[in-house]
Amino acid sequence: MRPGLFKEEAQVDTRISFVPFVRFLKEKAQNSNDARSRFYKHIVERFESNPAVLQPLEMEDLDKYKEYLDIVTAAVFPIMTDTDKDVYGIGVPFRFSIFYYSSLFKHLFTENGNGNVAMIPSGISMDKIAQDRRGWLYKQVLERFYGFEMNYDHAIIHHVNSHETGLRRYFKLHLDARFMDIKVKGPLPDLDREMVCNHGGSIEELAEILPLSMFQLEGFVIWTVQDVTRDEMMNYIKNLVLKISADNEAKTYLQLNDALQAVLENKEIAVHVMPFLKVKNKYVLESEFASSSVILGMQGNEKQQQQLYQQLVQYLENHKEPLNIANLDDVSLTLYPFLKFLPHKGVRSFVLVGIEYENELLGMVEIASLESNGLAYQKVARIEYLLPLVTLMLRKSVDIQAARISNVIKQKFTALQPSVEWKFIDAAWQYLHDPEKGKNEIENITFSEVYPLYGAVDVRNSSVERGMALQEDLREQLLLIQQCLERMEKELELPLLEELQFKNQSLMQRISQSLVAEEEAQVNEFLDYEIAPTFRHLYDSYPSLQPMLAKYFDTVNKTEGHVFHHRRRYEESLQRINTQLNEFLEKERDGIQNSFPCYFEKYRTDGVEYNIYIGQSIAQNKKFDLLYLRNLQLWQLTSMAGIARMTHKLQHELEVPLQTTQLILIHSNPIDISFRLDERRFDVEGAYNIRYEIIKKRIDKVHIRETGERLTQPGKIALVYNYAREAEEYRKYIHFLQNKNILLPEIEMLELEELQGISGLKAMRVTVNMDFE
Known part of the structure; x- marks a missing residue:
């Protein structure tokens, strides 16, 4: 007995007595309609024939009255009760002291099936035990003496480790107080029903008004036990699902495996749940979960493990019913080659269940036994009711994995467009599974052989x-x-x-x-x-x-202390233009992705500049052809004409009538680009490609060689190029748009001034038809 509990028990005068039991039977015997009334009278006569039995008894006296305890058991428990299969006991009121019990009761609640019965639940705090026991007693007092109906649940959940399996089982212990009298020492104080029943007066408040020392208990209590392992495991797994996170994911799956094994009640049966995760829409092997898998758990041969995993996924995608192998033999291994290593692990029978949600394979449950025919359906079916919770946990793992990858992308890169996000996801996955993670930098993200398109819309003389x-x-x-x-x-x-x-x-x-x-x-x-x-x-x-x-x-x-009228008019006009440009390009960006994936980035100056990259290395699952590039070039010229008309019409609505110029840089050769972690944007790779970047930065204010006029002019589109063949391609688009009356007929062919480090640039300039609708 624990000292704290002993001290509390000492406050209540408790005696073992058969008197309440005999009185209960007398009341039952008076009911002539009860066919058992003669049996009850016979028992009463048997007890009353020995007056000593009706006196308060001590624990050490009970051996002399074993026959009377047998009579109590026969009367209280139904004839179908089996002492070897049912769990019950008779105990001292208000004490964790059992003096008569079934064989199974003793077997469960002793350390090795022998010795003293220990009814104090392990894993529960002393305060909780004391609180529950006092609550149980006050429930009896309030109902018997005050007539208050109490909803207090005094059942106790007790977990024990099975002597046979070593697995944890849960039992609900219920105390029946019908054979216990409560006597009060002195007058009872008045109690407010509203405070006790409706506002849930605390045990501490009741203890001040009704101290335990006021009561004397006589009789005995009946302990009945219900196996609630199934319900407790469901609650336990629910909590695992609620609490799973990126920090405890692997540990949570180990706890889930243990819980499912406990439901099967056999320590020799291994249960393993494994999530299947996807990267770039393909299943990937998560080594942290695979290491404990029955099928995949192996050391030192990652390639073979990957092969087994892909075979396993393919099988589960094509076969929705569980795979149940009662006796693993050569035929089974031929039919299911992903099971090839099970015999080396001593597995003789095996069950494989694929877990799906909305036609998406989320993972699997493996159940393995070292015995042939060791996984009968009745046994395996015990965990079937838990599969919805397993499914929920697997779904959360998918979300956790997506969040982990997203966090790496946000930390290491930036918000990404879908056209290139797959590449970053791949890099993030590799980084997360790098054993040297934290020491090594994330791999460089590069797209090779992509075609660049550059455009700039500038506010004239901003x-x-x-x-x-x-x-x-x-x-x-x-x-x-x-x-x-x-x-x-x-x-x-x-x-x-x-x-x-x-x-x-x-x-x-x-x-x-x-x-x-x-x-x-x-x-x-x-x-x-x-x-x-x-x-x-x-x-x-x-x-x-x-x-x-x-x-x-x-x-x-008020803030600056300066007049700000004209600047505000200018800034509002500039903001109006930029808002229109951004909305236009955002809408266009979504549209051009439909023909072929490309990377589109824009940034604000006193207007908007944009870079577009298109090529096979950007497209993950689609074949690239130059027709997609030509389609994009035609779009670029068409959209610039649309922008020129849009800003021209907007000019009349602005307080400061700002105008825009439109510029395109033609570059026909593919380049390599890589993601710069320091600036979180793409930049070109290689000396030749850097020249392209230099040209972009220097042509915005370039002049025409002969006249000294600025190349970019309102109402026009300027196209800068290096080689005649580049111009010829765009001349086709220009003629097409002139035929549609989007551009006016003339084309200006221009030589440009020498720029620092750059020579030989040429340009075409076309005029936009502002009246086109």
Whole structure:
């Protein structure tokens, strides 16, 4: 007995007695309609014939009254009860003390089937045991003396390890108190039904009002035991499913295997659940789960393991019914070659169950026995009710695997387009299964022999327009300051105001012609460090100036302290154009993927630039042909014409009538690109390919050699190229679009100025028909 429990038991005066049992039988015997009433009377007479039996008894006296205990057992338990098969016992009230029990009861609740019966459940805290026992007693008190109906469940779940199998089994212990009297020492206090029944008064509160020492117990209690291993294992597996995560996944599957083995009640039967995971829509072998598999578990031959795995997956995809082999022989191994290593492991009978969800193979359950005919259907069927939970766990493993790969991609790469995501998934999978993970960098992501397409939509003279807006804002603010200073000078005798007025006029004259960065900095310094604090002080000090200065403060931006009207108009106009461009290209990007997968990236400047890469190395499961490249080139020219018309129409809705220019760089030779982890974007590989990148960066402001005119002009599309054959391909597209009246008839063939490190560039320029609908 544990000391804590002994101390609690000592608070309650408890005696063994047959009196409540005899009184119960007397009441039963009075019912003449009960066919057993004569039997009950006979038992009562037998007990009353020996007055000593009706006195309180001690544990050591019970051996003298074994025949009476046998009578109690015969009366209480049905005639069909088998002492070797049924689990029951008779015990002392409010104590974990059993003085009479069936053979199976003793077998289950002793360490080796012999010795003293231990009714204190293992794995349960002392506080929980004490709480449950007090709750049980107070339920009896409240129902018997106060008439309160209590819903307290006083059953105890007890787990034991089977002596035969060594596996854990769960039993629900129930105490029947019908043969127990409760006597009260002294008057009972009043209790509030509302507090006890509706608001669930705690055991601690009851213990203060009704201390255990108030009660005396006489009689005995009947212990009945129900095997609830099935239900407890279901709850246990439910908890495993709820708690499975990337951190505990492998451990959780081991716990699941143990739980299923416990349900089968045979330690010699091995059970293994294994998830089947997919990468790039193909099943991959997860070594962490395969190592403990009955079929796949082996050391040192990964190639053979992979071969068995693919055979296994193929079989399960084609055969939906479980595979049940009662006696593994040469015929079985010929029919099912993926079982070839089972005889080496001593397996003689085997069951294989594929787990599917919505026609998708999620995994398998393996059950193996070292005995021939060791897996009878009745035995294996015991775990059938748990398969829905197994399915749920396998589904969660799929989600966990997808999340793990996604996390690697987000950490190592960036958000990816579906056209290239498969390559990154493959790299992430390899990284996750690299034994040196953490020491080695993730493999470089490269796409070879892809064709590049580059386009740029630029806002014409954006820097000039931005500078003009800034110049107008500064001029407006300086003029407003001049007006304020002139009025202040009339009202205040402050020589400093004259000095501020002189500075203000000087700055106005300097920015009236042009505005350079140095002058902008001087004006901002003047506004922030001289005007702002001076005007704020004068506002606080001279009430007569407050209306004028309040008007000034309302005019300037509250955050910056500057006039921002013209810049806001410019920024809103620029934002409107960029929003339209982004929406247009986003929609177009989704459309061009339908013909052939390609990588499409765009980024904002004072407009939008984009790169497109297309080629066989990007397409995972589709054959590439140059017709897809030509289709994309035609789209590029057509879409640029659409953009030119769209921004031309938008120009009339803008506060600042900004215009756009359209530029295409033609590059007919394939290049190699790789993903740069530092910048999280694709970049070209190799010296020749780098020249392509340099050209992209330098042609946005290139001029025509003969005239000095900027190549890019509003309403036109400029196409830059190196070789005549490149131009010829695009001339076909131009003629086609001219025939459709999307482009106007003329084509300008131009020589471009020499750029730093680049010579020999040429261009074509075509005019967009702005009236095309």
